[in-house]
Amino acid sequence: MVDAQTAAQAPKVIRRDAYRAPEWMVPEIALDFDLDPAETRVHATLTVERNGDHDAPLRLDGDGLSPVSVRVDGVEAQGWHMDGQTLVVPLSGKAHSVETEVRIAPERNTQLEGLYASGGMLCTQCEAEGFRRITFFPDRPDVLSKYKVKLTAEKARFPILLSNGDPVGSGDLDGGRHWAEWHDPFPKPSYLFALVAGDLVANKATFTTMSGRDVELGIWVRAPDLPKTDHALHALKLSMAWDEKVYGREYDLDVFNIVAVGDFNFGAMENKGLNIFNSRYILADPDTATDWDYDAIAAVVAHEYFHNWSGNRVTCRDWFQLSLKEGFTVFRDQSFSADQGSPAVKRIEDVRGLRASQFQEDAGPLAHPVRPDEYMEISNFYTATIYNKGAELIRMMSTILGPENFRKATDLYFRRFDGTAATCEDFVLCMEEASGIDLSQFRRWYSQAGTPRVKARLEHAQNGGRAVLSLSQSVPPTPGQPSKEPMVLPLKVKLFGEKTGKPLTSERLVLLSDPSEEIVFEDIAERPVLSINRGFSAPVIVESDRDAADLAFLSAHDDDPFARYEAMQQLMLDTIVGAVRSGKGDHGAVIEAVRNTLADDRLDSAFTAEAVLLPSESFVGDQLAVVDPDAIFRAREALRRDLGRELEHEWRLAYEAARANRFELSPAAKGARRLKSVALSYIAASGAPDAASLAFLQFEKADNMTDRQGALTTLAGGTSDKRVAALDIFYQRYSDNPLVLDKWFQTQALSARDDTPETVEDLARHRDFTLGNPNRVRSLIGAFSVNQRAFHHASGRGYRFLADQLIALDKINPQTAAKLIPPLGRWRRFDSLRAEKMRAELQRIVDTPGLSKDMFEQASKSLD
Structure with missing residues (x-):
């Protein structure tokens, strides 16, 4: 528990209901940077205007800054002082010009917030509150300014000088220095400010907008990396065209x-x-x-580009509204990605990610609404709830409104709030106004945490031909919200005939808004099988009375690809959970369902690969009152083994069909590679004597990283001597490529081997491991913490390892450290011995002197 002394030292809690409009606005800001890694001078000129009738002084946020000078209207300011980290400047009248100068040291900035050095370049990260580490400013998203930025630096060292907006001038200076000036004509909050200075080259192209303007595109990298940028550039052009077509949004700068x-x-x-x-x-x-x-690059490029409208042109009033931009933009990038390949596979991937991260978040001590009510450190709210659950809220509104009304609503939203800072409520109001649909109750999705649970029971009177679907809903208690009101749940349902396999009804959208409801279907001539939450139309947990035969039937006959996948997953899940509880496993139904899926040549390979994958160990654990990592591992491995053995012939056929697949990025080629790796893993699980040789041959002969990584993953989880050889070859080949070396660390951290905890401890001492790089930290420490069996080793060594690493990392990069706390916070879900060890490590973190507010908030909440 958090003792009274520790609580007294806790950071200040920021509350949503305490919001007040800014006392001063800053319509324009001019920044002059004299750039140097050791000491950068920042001169800022703010045009400030009093907002409202008050006599409050100007308060400018800072973090680790000391003013060299403060001037008002061209003369030295009088009466200014520091209030903690805040610069306070007394001002009379309505408008002034305020100048400040500070000195900062980018090369000593290990937090990677504000202006910092990376790989020989200088760059910035200002969201959420990094701008105050660069200069004094009212660093809040509802203060929007037009920026003029001048950058001066040593030309040989930093030949490229970039900032927001369009370039307006550049030139050389004495002493080997040069300058560049950028103007951004669109008002933006300080969190969107950026600069980059470095020795970079660009992959350039031109995009012509729908109104006929030419936009110069550039992807800037170190010279050796230039050949690796074509895919990202192509994705950018696709994103720009897609946003014009689907949302009517045109890019606005040159x-x-x-x-x-x-x-x-x-x-x-x-x-x-x-x-x-x-x-x-x-x-x-x-x-x-x-x-x-490749897919992630396209999705992230699209996501950040789409922010130009959903986040930049229309931004957030305050950080409690973060999902206004992030949830909406995730929905947009998911839709874009679905349009580029298989919508069904994309939806499966998105839901798998939602369940793995956000559902666990909703069920733990860090659960919070999509629009939170309070925080200590805003960076801790860059969560799966804000992003992924937020996207599901937008998807549900789109489903409820329909495509035409949803487009009208987004057009209204962009038109009405262009150039302003808006709220989640503003967005929902636009949905209502454009469609005429009342979303009053739907708003509970923004204010209530927790994942709703839906119970579904289907009864059929054979004589009368009537089927009745009984639905009920509940939302479990979450921290600070012990009781919940009913939600609006858009559930897509359909009935299929058990004998004929044909649809008995058309798809129906049921809006479940009461605690319980009955849906009647007439003229149902044969026993119906229920397909529910088709397409995952609502982010809920469904508990139904469908048995193994029903699920196997749906896995073969459902005409909604996601529902077909879901039926297979539920069949597998029920089988594994049953084995964990009873110690016995009946695998026959799963084996036959997988056999039928592999034999169905109407399915594309990418879907088949997803459908035959077993649920993760952590997802299985989510179904149990008390998680038993060892029992889950044994039950899941037994099913994997039997699937491998009983279907070895089918797996080899699937593997051979894809063996000759050469690298290309078409959906068909990617799907073949995906199924090839899944088939290889099942062949290995079968215990086939040639499995390791088959995997090593694929590893050696692969003409692409997908096949090579797939083979390495299979070998890394086994006991063959080829495992060590493959890991050594991989390391030697890619030791000078940080991104690929991350894969080497991650593959070993996720291994199912008994000695993974020891391996990870050794890797943390490897010469190529560093706490200074977030990617490397996530590849080893982050990956290990989600390896359920290894991390939850009964000795508690995984918990000690994570706590040791986070305490050390907190001193370097608190943001990255705090995001790795959640696995320890799930202590309530485990047996008493493990729970005690996890809580002890959390307490040790909380008791650490000098703990950042990022870590304190996450660790202390996880203890409560």
């Missing part, structure tokens, strides 16, 4: 630049006209990037 950075806390950042990306979401070629990497 240039659009992206820079790839090796050290970055996030995936990417949507700064206006100058997106800064984690290099893992830009760089790709067949030898170093998997198909997953």
Whole structure:
């Protein structure tokens, strides 16, 4: 528990209901940077205007800054002082020009917030509150300014100088220095400011907008990485065209630049006209990037570009509204990705991710609404709830409104709030106004945490031909919300005939808004089988009375691809959970269902690969009152083994069919590679004597990283001597490529081997491991913490390891450290011995002197 002394030292809690409009606005800001890694001078000129009738002084946020000078209207300011980290300047009248100058040291900035050095370049990350580490400013999203930025630096060291907006001038200076000036004509909050200075080259192209304007596109990287940028550039052009077609949104500046950075806390950042990306979401070629990497790059490029309207042109009033931009934009990038390949497979991937991260978040101590009510550190709310559940809210509204009304509503939203800072409520009001649909009750999705549970029971009176679907809903208690009101749940349902396999009804959208409801279907001549929550139309947990035969039937006959996949997953899940509880497993139904799926040549390979994968160990654990990692592992491995043995012939046929597949990025080729790796893993699970040789041959002969990584993953989980050889070859081949080396660390951290905890401890001492790079931290520490069996080793060594690493990391990069706390926070779900050990490590973290507010908030809440 958190003691009284520790609680007294806790950071201040920020509450949504305490919001007040800014006392001063800043219509314009001019920034002059004299850039140097050791000491950068920042001169800021703010045009400030009093907002409302008050006499409050100007308060400018800072973080680690000391003013060198403060001037008002051209003369030295009088009476200014520091209130903690805040610069306070007394002002009379309505408008002034306020100048400040500070000195900062980018090369000593290990937090990677504000202006910092990475790989020989200088770059920024200002969301959420990094701008206050660069200069004094009212650093809040509802203060929108037009920016003029001048950058000066040593030309040989930093030949490229980039910032937001469009370039307006550049030139050389004495002493080998040069300058560049950028103007952004669109008002933006400070979190969207960006600059980059470095020795970079660009992959350039031109995009012609729907109104006929030419936009110069550039993806800036280190020279050796230039050949790996074509895919990202292509994805950018596709994104721009898609946003015009689907949402009518045209790009508004003359240039659009992206820079790839090796050290970055996030995936990417949507700064206006100058997106800064984690290099893992830009760089790709067949030898170093998997198909997953290629898809992720396209999705993240699209996401950040789509922010130009859903986040930049219309931004958030305050950080409690974060899902206004992130949830909406995730929905947009998911829709884009679905249009580029298989919508069914994309939906499966999105839901799998939602269940793995957000459902667990909703069920734990860090559960919070999509629009939170309070926080200590805003960076802790960049969560799956804000992003992924937020996207599901937009998807549900789109389903309820229908495509035509939804487009009318988004047009209204963009038109009404262009150039302003809006709220989630503003968005929902536009949905209502454009469609005429009352969403009053739907708003509970924004204010109530927790994953709704739906119970479904279907009864059929054979004589009368009537079927009655009984539905009920409940939302479990979450921290601070012990009781919940009924939600609006858009559930797509359909009935199929058990004998004929044909649809008995058309698909119906049921809006479940009461605690319980009955849906009547007339003229049902044969026993119906229920297909429910088709397409995952609502982010809920469904508990139904469907038995194994019903699920196997749906896995073969349902005409909704997601529902077909879901039926197979539920059949597998029920089988594994039953084995965990009873110690015995009846695998016959699953084996036959998988056999039928593999034999169905109407299915594309990508869907088949997803459908035959077993639910993850952590997802199985979510179904149990008390998680038993060892029992879950044994039950799941037994089913894998039997599937491998009983269907070995089918797996080999699938493998051979894809063996000759050469690298290309078509959906068919990617699907074949995916099924090939899944088939290989099942052949290995069968215990086939040639499995390791087959995997090693694939590893050696692969012409792409997808096949090579798939083979390495199979070998890394086994005991063959070829495992060590493959890991050594992989390391030697890619030791100078940080992104690929991350895969080497991650593959071992996720291994199912008994000695994985020891292996991970050794890897943390490896010469190529560093806490200074977020990607490397996530590849080892983050991956290990989600390896359920290894992390939850009964000795508690996994918990000690994670706590040790997080305490050390907190001193370097609190944001990255805090995001790795949640696995420890699930202690309530485990047996008493494990729970005690997990809580002890959380307490040790909380008791650590000098703990950041990022870590304190996450660890203390996880203890409560």
